[in-house]
């Protein structure tokens with residue numbers, strides 16, 4: 001059994017999707033990020049960075065893994081699935097996984113902060129992060145023009161990138177003009193395990209379903225979390 005410490009965010013959903021795809025038994029431990037559960041000492045003992053997701057593998061001496069990319073690699077290696085074993089195949093998966101961890105995630109994350117959560121609208125910062133996200137979408141689209149998935153067969157690289165790109169509206173970044181990216185988004189969304197994964201836990205606000213007011217309320221909660229996260233603990 002694996003404990004998954006998570007919340008309804010792209011980074012959390014990467015791991016719940018992988019667990020669903022791999023059919024591994026897991027127990028969901030949902031943290032309330034607005035209440036600061038991720039900064040509680042019991043959770044910091046699992047992830048010293050105080051962020052979700054993290055997993056604890058109860059069948060492996062309670063081995064703890066933090067950072068969503070590291071969780072995905074651990075699960076793929078534990079099962080021998082969602083990542084090829086040969087050096088080149090594994091490297092291809094790593095390249096697109098790192099592309100997400102170092103590019104798509106941070107750029108869309110900062111687009112969310114400046115476009116949705118920050119009280120002041122700093123237009124150059126919004127433009128920078130939305131523009132960089134859209135540039136990265138173009139890179140994905142170009143690659144997907146000649147590849148069904150990002151790195152050989154469907155893999156943890158697809159899961160990691162998909163969990164973020166699917167939230168592009170929240171970041172205010174369009175996928176218009178990227179037909180290959182749209183094809184890939186739809187193909188992955190059609191997977192039953194993916195549909196189950198994004199319900200663990202369910203996304204709290206859907207822009208098209210819930211409308212602007214609900215989005216505004218959610219953004220306010222997230223703003224409180226961002227402000228809390230900016231306050232460094234005093235050095236001792």
Ligand SMILES: N[C@@H](CCC(=O)N[C@@H](CS)C(=O)NCC(=O)O)C(=O)O
Pocket residue numbers: 009010011012033038050051052053066067068069105225226229
């Ligand atoms: N690089 C980390 C990022 C984790 C991260 O930023 N998690 C966010 C939710 S998506 C979080 O826990 N935020 C709470 C906070 O900032 O206090 C990963 O991929 O696991």
